[in-house]
Amino acid sequence: MWNWLLDTLHSYPELSIFLALAFGFWLGPKKIAGFGLGSVTATLLFAVIIGQFGITITGPIKSTFFLMFLFAVGYGVGPQFFAGLSKDGPRQIAFSVLVLALCLLVPFACAKFANLDLGYAVGLYAGSQTISSAIGVATDQINHMGLTPEQAKSYADSIPIGYAVTYIFGTIGSAIILAQLGPKLLGIDLVKVCADYEKEIGGDLGQDAGQLAAYRQIEVRTFKVSSNSRVVGKKARDIAPNLRVFIERVRRGDTIIEADGDTVILGGDVLAISGHRSVLVEQIEPHTTEVDDKELLNAPVNKVDVYITNKAFNNKTIKELADSPQARGIYLSKITRHMVEIPILPNTEILRGDILTLIGSERHIAVAAKALGYADRPVQDTDLVTVAGGIFIGGLIGALSIKLGSIPLSLSTSGGALLAGLLLSYGRTVHPTFGRIPAPALALMNTLGLNVFIAIVGINAGPGFVAGLQHVGISLFVWGIISTSVPMLVAIYLGHYVFKFHPAILFGVCAGVRTTTAALGMIQETAKSKVPALGYGMPYAIGNTLLTIFGLLIVLLMSHS
Structure with a gap:
């Protein structure tokens, strides 16, 4: 042998x-x-x-x-x-x-x-x-x-x-x-x-360096707006201006509306809101009534790697990126640089060639990917x-x-x-x-x-x-x-x-x-x-x-x- x-x-x-x-x-x-x-x-x-x-x-x-x-x-x-x-x-x-x-x-x-x-x-x-x-x-x-x-x-x-x-x-x-x-x-x-250093660039000592609130543990939940709610008559972008929560969809009667920042909230609307779980529980739930609306929640959420090519975003911090219009409804899960994961902190700088793993609805991902570079979706070719x-x-x-x-x-x-x-x-x-x-x-x-x-x-x-x-x-x-x-x-x-x-x-x-x-x-x-x-x-x-x-x-x- x-x-x-x-x-x-x-x-x-x-x-x-x-x-x-x-x-x-x-x-x-x-x-x-x-x-x-x-x-x-x-x-x-x-x-x-x-x-x-x-x-x-x-x-x-x-x-x-x-x-x-x-x-x-x-x-x-x-x-x-x-x-x-x-x-x-x-x-x-x-x-x-x-x-x-x-x-x-x-x-x-x-x-x-x-x-x-x-x-x-x-x-x-x-x-x-x-x-x-x-x-x-x-x-x-x-x-x-x-x-x-x-x-x-x-x-x-x-x-x-x-x-x-x-x-x-x-x-x-x-x-x-x-x-x-x-x-x-x-x-x-x-x-x-x-x-x-984490504190200097916006980190939280109570969390892992990569676990920045509003970027992890994302949920979408549905809430009904009463006729006397403080949010009635406001635009979607104004209901929680200092928080990274987003109205994704709105049920108005028998109609489902794909919301954007200019969508005006009316009494009786049912809102599908995405955000960090703790923010939804502590900041949104007390002012509304949570309801179960499976049809409203039935919108696909994607997790996509986006390759940064746009020089306009080179050396931009995560905070600057999060505040840009293209980041609406988008949550950052991971940053990869040379096959090494780097921490997600507000003042972490993004470089061309980085890969950002983004979570969000298909329409939000498409907007963000077009602005940042391109979506590196799994392909065989x-x-x-x-x-x-x-x-x-x-x-x-x-x-x-x-x-x-x-x-x-x-x-x-x-x-x-x-x-x-x-x-x-x-x-x-x-x-x-x-x-x-x-x-x-x-x-x-x-x-x-x-x-x-x-x-x-x-x-x-x-x-x-x-x-x-x-x-x-x-x-x-x-x-x-x-x-x-x-x-x-x-x-x-x-x-x-x-x-x-x-x-x-x-x-x-x-x-x-x-x-x-x-x-x-x-x-x-x-x-x-x-x-x-x-x-x-x-x-x-x-x-x-x-x-x-x-x-x-x-x-x-x-x-x-």
């Missing part, structure tokens, strides 16, 4: 990719003391084990999947990447660039002190900064340096060794530094400063013309090269795919008539593209992995600790004393620069608040882009020194 399996994998090596993926995605999510390997590292380790049996994957499949992954990365961060050019963005960009320069230079210096070769240096950089995508960019550059095939393969096989040795502390160490050590070094009570054409054109641009001394320098096809994703994603926020990629499809491109690439890297590097690990394992692990820790510690002090970020968002900003979602989760857990996520989005967009491109620069630095 075992021999048959090995013979089959040798005859059909593409099956070994899926074997590595299956084991990697099985082990990756499992956690010990709150930490796990993650799917990428787990896939790499299982791929290395498979590679011990002499299985190799040839052809362009590795590069194909990596191009798909980088396009998805660029497409996912494009709106916030360009949104950073306004308001508080320049300060976060300047901070991000300084810290990211350290994230490149510290691993480079460690590699030189440790006398590591080019392949191990790239692995040290990618693992300590937990940026798997840099592996592909660096490999592309190595393959275009005019090296012999044997030397290029030797370097390429060393990269996953360096990555695997340094990645674990890169993830765990960053989380501990930012969530535990950082607040102690600065003398910050993270729970208190986050609670104080992906605009593959944009995906395939974007990768092709980006790859052509990336293939153009110039000479830096004797070394050809280019974005590479992978860098071109990343750039194409950035530009097309931004273009879609301006003209949302093309480039439809549903969130699940984008997530699949991202996850599958990277992990197939990593699986092939691990399988092909398998034969030399164990020997390489024995040769540089312990010393490389120590250099990885230094490469991870120094940039993060400097970032904490730089962000606090020089850029003066509020302590509540400081550690979220630092986690964003390093694109470490695991650290953000631990910071939020320590803070007992989602507030740190408010600082994550912009630095994440910058970090995800530059850390990937720096995979090329680490190769150039090592080859020129």
Whole structure:
């Protein structure tokens, strides 16, 4: 049975990719003391084990999947990447660039002190900064340096060794530094400063950071207006001007009216009113009589994700958005930025590219979506013309090269795919008539593209992995600790004393620069608040882009020194 399996994998090596993926995605999510390997590292380790049996994957499949992954990365961060050019963005960009320069230079210096070769240096950089995508960019550059095939393969096989040795502390160490050590070094009570920040931007200490009254626990109830009620003769918008409650429909005799703000209330009307349950009970019910009118209540309520593209709403706060005419009858359930949920507070700012989960009637949702951007309703179709054409054109641009001394320098096809994703994603926020990629499809491109690439890297590097690990394992692990820790510690002090970020968002900003979602989760857990996520989005967009491109620069630095 075992021999048959090995013979089959040798005859059909593409099956070994899926074997590595299956084991990697099985082990990756499992956690010990709150930490796990993650799917990428787990896939790499299982791929290395498979590679011990002499299985190799040839052809362009590795590069194909990596191009798909980088396009998805660029497409996912494009709106916030360009949104950073306004308001508080320049300060976060300047901070991000300084810290990211350290994230490149510290691993480079460690590699030189440790006398590591080019392949191990790239692995040290990618693992300590937990940026798997840099592996592909660096490999592309190595393959275009005019090296012999044997030397290029030797370097390429060393990269996953360096990555695997340094990645674990890169993830765990960053989380501990930012969530535990950082607040102690600065003398910050993270729970208190986050609670104080919530109050500053309109939060309620008696609620979860994301649980803002009038945005959660929404109900629609029906009330009958007596002839002597104080609301008779008033317009719908005036019956509770300071509360987010809305008259949705009115029964007048045998007629049902779809109400708007100008609808005048008459005695004997039955009103279907939406709002937060506590507001309806405390503010509306005492002045009216609740009745049961199933027909009046029989209006569909939708929950829809709306993608923000309208620049008029960029940097608008939730309070400003709630007060706009387009928000009538609309309730906000969730804000998602780079697949991270951020807290709903009155002064939370909305950015282009955010996804707002809205609850309301179909007609209200349609009005809000038209004003804000577009309703991201569940669909199955992906605009593959944009995906395939974007990768092709980006790859052509990336293939153009110039000479830096004797070394050809280019974005590479992978860098071109990343750039194409950035530009097309931004273009879609301006003209949302093309480039439809549903969130699940984008997530699949991202996850599958990277992990197939990593699986092939691990399988092909398998034969030399164990020997390489024995040769540089312990010393490389120590250099990885230094490469991870120094940039993060400097970032904490730089962000606090020089850029003066509020302590509540400081550690979220630092986690964003390093694109470490695991650290953000631990910071939020320590803070007992989602507030740190408010600082994550912009630095994440910058970090995800530059850390990937720096995979090329680490190769150039090592080859020129």
